Amino acid sequence: MNYKELLQQYTDLQAEIRDLEKRIKKLEAQVDRIEHDSVRGSHSEFPYTQRQFHIQGVNVKKQKRLKRLKKLLTKRKDTCEELKLQIEEFIDTIPDSRTRRVFQYRYIDGLSWLQIARKIGKHDESYPRKVIHDKYLEGIFDHNPKNPK
Template identity: 55%
Template structure:
């Protein structure tokens, strides 16, 4: 569970990046392409020649867009699961410690200060770790 909780801030960033990439794909309908091909003169002497070709080509982004949308949905589901887990913690102090640590991304020392303690090991060991140990057998 700890590993899942640690992903929260990364999930927020990934969701933002995926939304931006999907938006770019929606705006990109055509691409400009260049290439060179080899051919020959139509009449004798049939000399080999290189020709440059260029043009606008429609871009089919449906497959990649679908893949990105699926990944976005998975990230959002996991983010909601983490938020639901923290929200379902019955004890207010424990819920605050988890929110500060995973949603706000604070280190242990600022968390200890916010809950009125000076020892950073108190929120980590006495609240956080004990809560995870109690729920582990249930999961």
């Protein structure tokens, strides 16, 4: 995956992390839930009158499944947070302030190219995209062929 593809995932990663946190919280509420039910039975002695009994307990199989699912979701959330951190670190390594701001506005703040152009004092939306953004990414690949394309 190249830098551009990784950068474009930032807002999706943020949304996925929020979704995963909600799902994990919902699971945590279910794990310790005590289940209630009622069953019919009869006295053990004559006249064997039928009665209804209320029972409660923990569904162990369900608990194990929920714990496995929570572990899976937590692992996925950690992966998303790690990718988000890599993107933040990449943007932090950009030496030029204007270029760094363009990348932050685009990927972290999710602004359009026109909004970015206005924030940096330009009126042409292609300026931040072509002159700053694309040129910087091309320079990375020209100077460091080990980076994936």
